Amino acid sequence: MGESGALQSIVYHRGLLRLLDQRKLPLEEDYIEVKCSADGWNAIRDMVVRGAPAVAIAAALALAVEVSRLDFTGTPAEAAAFVSKKLEYLVSSRPPTAVNLSDAATKLQNLVSRTAETTEDAQAIFQAYIEATETMLVDDAIGLHGAKFLKQQHGNSIHTSVLTHCNTGSLATSGYGTALGVIHALHSGGILKNAFCTETRPFNQGSRLTAFELIHEKIPAMLIADSAAAALMKNRSVQAVIVGADRIAANGDTANKIGTYNLAISAKHHGVQFYVAAPVTSIDLSLPSGEQIVIEERPPKELLNSEGGLGKQVVASGISVWNPAFDVTPANLITAIITEKGVVTKISFNLQTVLASETHFCTGINKLDSVNDLIQGKQKDEIFWQHEFGVL
DSSP states (O other), X not given: OOSTTOOOSEEEETTEEXXXXXXXXXXOOOEEEEOSHHHHHHHHHTTSSXXXXXXXXXXXXXXXXXXXXXXXXXXXXXXXXXXXXXHHHXXXXXXXXXOHHHHHHHHHHHHHHHHHTTOSOHHHHHHXXXXXXXXXXXXXXXXXXHHHHHHHHHTTOTTXXXXXXXXXXXXXXXXXXXXXXXXXXXXXXXXXXXXXXXXXXXXXXXXXXXXXXXXXXXXXEEEEOGGGXXXXXXXXXXXXXXXOOSEEETTSOEEEETTHHHHHHHHHHHTOEEEEEOOGGGEETTOXXXXXXXXXXXXXXXXXXXXXXXXXXXXXXXXXXXXXXXXXXXXXXOSEEEETTEEEEEEEOOHHHHHHTHHHHHTTOOSOSSHHHHHTTOTTTTEEEEESSSXX
């Protein structure tokens, strides 16, 4: 699915799923066929597919392919239980830092459970599941919203340059991606001067994957070492930093690839705007702040060996290793969060004023019970995330 020539990490047609093996990029483009949930579980665990949105999509579609081929003779309740158990299994393929996979599984479990209550045909359960998973192959609304917002912030200058971290393009999600989707939209709109990408050590998602995507899309780009980002900002070479997110807490604190926090601090110091681009499925309102986000730790081998752990050992044996996969950027360092439903910006406010103005602040908001959900955990910093172009 997708326009001709567009880079695709997930190739899906009903009953058929192929995943681009990202471990072999950029030197080799090889697709792996996924026929069942077990194939999907292994592909996620082995990082054939990566990126929180893409992982959720791949997991859901792997099960969709399996049930499309299934000869099932049980009841609707048994069909729903089968799907639910398989989803639980798929969720176990990844540590819990990213919320997209578990969020998608919960929603799909609720869907099949409700369907089972209203049908006498077990196949209707599988059909409802398949149709729901196919809607996860979303369009490029994040990129369009983000480009529109940045144009408003920076004017229609053709000299806008941005820095991004890790990989957030079509290899990490669907469409043109999240942060990289914004960059693509800026380029298509004729206002992007240059896109800088970090190497994103130790697994090198930036140098291996983002650079590959930028070249594929013919976007003017430059690779920098992770440690060069602050110097780049000091030289006024970038006007904005745009990153993705694996999980966003209710107060706006954001977990993303390790090194994101460094970039946010540097951006704050140098007066560079810092944006997070992510689907609403990355927002976890059950967590008051980023302090509750569980951070995955990766194998020491990724630091001890070359090629992100895939090559030969380059470090003396016996050294201890701390290798967190993510860090948490506090909300007060983030300029705005860009979603497929619009852009969420922050403004300073008096807490009592917000509580007394619930109708004003909550107009049009669905999926939130009250203004308290918006401000949960932010009494200290008094930051309110307001919806500018859409509802969350």
